[in-house]
Amino acid sequence: MPGLIIAPxxxxxxxxxWVYATExxxxxxxxxxxxxxxxxxxxxxxIGMAIYNPASxxxxxxxxxxxxxxxxxxxxxxxxxxxxxxxxxxxxETLARLVWSESDGLPGLIIDRYGPHVVVQTLTxxxxxRVELIVxxxxxxxSPESIILRNDSPVLKAEGIDEEITMLHGxxxxxxxxxxxxxxxxxxxxxxxxxxxxxxxLQSHAEVAKFAKGKRVLDCFTNQGxxxxxxxKAGAAKxxxxxxxxxxxxxxxxxxxxxxxxxEVIAHNVFDFLKxxxxxxxxxxxxxxxxxxxxxxxxxxxxxxxxxxxxxxxxLEKGGILSTFCCSHHASxxxxxxxxxxxxxxxxxxxxxxxxxxxRPDHPVLLALPETExxxxxxxxxxxxx
Numbered sequence: 001m002p003g004l005i006i007a008p009x010x011x012x013x014x015x016x017x018w019v020y021a022t023e024x025x026x027x028x029x030x031x032x033x034x035x036x037x038x039x040x041x042x043x044x045x046x047i048g049m050a051i052y053n054p055a056s057x058x059x060x061x062x063x064x065x066x067x068x069x070x071x072x073x074x075x076x077x078x079x080x081x082x083x084x085x086x087x088x089x090x091x092x093e094t095l096a097r098l099v100w101s102e103s104d105g106l107p108g109l110i111i112d113r114y115g116p117h118v119v120v121q122t123l124t125x126x127x128x129x130r131v132e133l134i135v136x137x138x139x140x141x142x143s144p145e146s147i148i149l150r151n152d153s154p155v156l157k158a159e160g161i162d163e164e165i166t167m168l169h170g171x172x173x174x175x176x177x178x179x180x181x182x183x184x185x186x187x188x189x190x191x192x193x194x195x196x197x198x199x200x201x202l203q204s205h206a207e208v209a210k211f212a213k214g215k216r217v218l219d220c221f222t223n224q225g226x227x228x229x230x231x232x233k234a235g236a237a238k239x240x241x242x243x244x245x246x247x248x249x250x251x252x253x254x255x256x257x258x259x260x261x262x263x264e265v266i267a268h269n270v271f272d273f274l275k276x277x278x279x280x281x282x283x284x285x286x287x288x289x290x291x292x293x294x295x296x297x298x299x300x301x302x303x304x305x306x307x308x309x310x311x312x313x314x315x316l317e318k319g320g321i322l323s324t325f326c327c328s329h330h331a332s333x334x335x336x337x338x339x340x341x342x343x344x345x346x347x348x349x350x351x352x353x354x355x356x357x358x359x360r361p362d363h364p365v366l367l368a369l370p371e372t373e374x375x376x377x378x379x380x381x382x383x384x385x386x
Contacts, residue, residue, distance in 0.1 A: 002029025003038035004052070004060055012039070012047065012062065015368030017102050019050065019060035033160070034125040036070055051107055051126035055160040061107035061124065070130055075137040078105055083141060089361035095178055096362040097199050103364040103372045108159070109134065112199060116145040117173050119189050123151075125159045135168050146170030148190050154293070165190065177258065181206050183229050184258045186251065200375050201226060201287065201325075203360040208285060208323045208379060209234040211354070215282035218242070218315070220270045220308070225252030225263065227285045227323075232261040236283075239263040242273050271304075274311035284312045286324040298330050302339050305331075309343035313351075318384040321354065329374035336376055351380040 006012060010023035019039065031037045037052045037060060049068060050060035068074060082104040086093040099111035101123070108124025111134075118138055122128040128151070135147055147169035156163055167190070175188045180202050187197050205226050212231035219228035222241035229252075232239045241263050243249050249267045256263045266273065270288070286308055291301035305326065312322055326336045333356075344351045357377030359365065365373040 001038050002027075002031035002035060002052075003040055004028075004031075004050075005040050005042060005044070006047065008042050013041070017062045017107070017366070017369055018058045019062070020057055021054075021059045024059060034129045036126070038067070051124060053125045053159055055125075056158050061102065063105050063107055070126065070133070072133050072136060075106075075130070075133045076140060079111070079134070079137045080141055082106070082111075085364070086362050089364075091360060091362045093362075095180055095199070095202075096360075098362070100363050101372070102369055103366045111138070113142070113144070114178050114187060114189060114197070115176070117176070117189055118142070118144040118147045119150050120147060120168065121150055121153065122161070123153060123155055123159065125161060128159075128161050131168065139169065144169070146173050148172075150189070181209075181230060183233060183255075185224060185226075185255050186258060187224075197224065198226065200327075200359050200363045204323075204325065204357045204377055205230040207355060207357060208283075211321050211323075211379070212236040212239075212283055215321075216280060217283045217285070218277075218281045219285045219287075220274070220312075221286065221288040222252055222265070223248050223287075225255045225265070227287060228252065228263045228265075229255060229259060229261055231283070231285075232256070232263050233259065240281075241265045242268050242270055244269050271307065271311075274308060274315065277315055279315045279317065281315050281320065282317055283321045283323070284316060286312060286322070288325075288327075290326075290328040292328050292330055295330055298328075301328065301331065302335065305336070305339050306343050306346075309340050310347055313343060313347040313349050313382065316382045318382060320382045321379060322351070322382065323357075323377065323379040325357065325375065325377040327375050329371050331376075333376040337378060340378060340380065350383040352383050353378065354381050355379040 004024050005026040007025040031052045033053050035052045039047045048062045048065040050062045082099045086096050097112050109127045110121040112119045149166050149168050151164050172190050185197050209230035213235040217231045217236045217239045219241040222243045228239045228241035246267050249265045252265045291304045292298050359375045
């Protein structure tokens with residue numbers, strides 16, 4: 001079998017699962033893009049099996065510490081184990097991320113289930129080449145009505161994969177309704193912008209909604225109204241939801257109608273809205289899309305976070321609550337928290353931590369691979385009289 005000899009002091013010797021091009025001492029056996037390769041240390045001792053792609057900066061991603069191939073039995077076993085983990089974690093596996101890439105030993109494979117419909121992303125070449133085996137495993141394990149391939153991520157370019165959205169099994173489902181946290185959401189997994197429902201935030205929706213009763217709530221970057229609807233259902237006095245996307249706002253209104261809830265939805269740039277809004281809110285939620293996709297733009301992103309933090313703090317009444325989220329793994333929880341503290345200092349406010357938030361258990365974190373932990377959130381109280 002072809003393989004790579006890894007240079008000393010590479011991060012894989014410290015538990016990480018990736019091998020960068022600069023960490024390869026030697027290649028043997030003429031491996032081809034997408035091949036399974038064996039990894040060896042500089043003393044010729046095996047250290048596991050990996051998928052290979054010389055077009056990427058990450059030339060190898062380990063999927064096992066013992067010798068095995070990416071065959072039908074492998075996918076059936078690994079995906080089955082992932083589904084079982086979701087069941088054991090208490091997450092409803094019929095509305096969940098069934099596979100989360102390296103965290104489930106399947107590098108670059110993401111599988112989301114929305115009731116009878118499944119969405120697959122193959123973000124590595126090896127997984128894209130074996131998508132038929134993945135489909136076969138899913139059909140045997142959960143018998144979905146449809147399986148959609150949504151390869152529409154910009155990260156595909158680094159792997160040399162073309163973007164595409166296509167049916168892998170069954171008919172195009174069209175818009176349909178799912179229920180989460182006692183709320184109904186209309187989603188379109190084939191034609192919609194993304195899927196319309198962020199599974200990783202469902203737990204946070206419920207957590208933040210606990211503070212909403214009787215409050216005047218502002219939900220910024222509302223997307224399809226996840227936080228806004230959860231707060232309205234929890235008894236908020238008034239809910240205002242803001243998003244720059246007209247289609248997202250229309251979806252939020254549809255979802256509010258589906259649930260018989262009243263929320264005000266405003267199509268507006270959140271930065272501008274916060275700049276001109278009146279200080280009349282008791283709970284403000286900030287859940288923006290990622291402001292950075294690489295380390296080069298991290299500081300620019302942090303300036304963006306600080307701006308919305310500062311403006312939000314100025315809009316909160318005394319004793320008010322700010323729930324803020326960051327979905328970029330490049331920004332650590334420590335950096336994100338310090339950003340909030342810096343904004344509070346500039347606003348001459350004092351904040352007290354109420355709750356930390358993170359990914360739902362269906363997005364497990366691999367401790368040695370910090371890239372698998374991307375979502376972090378902080379709910380803080382604006383202290384009165386300080």
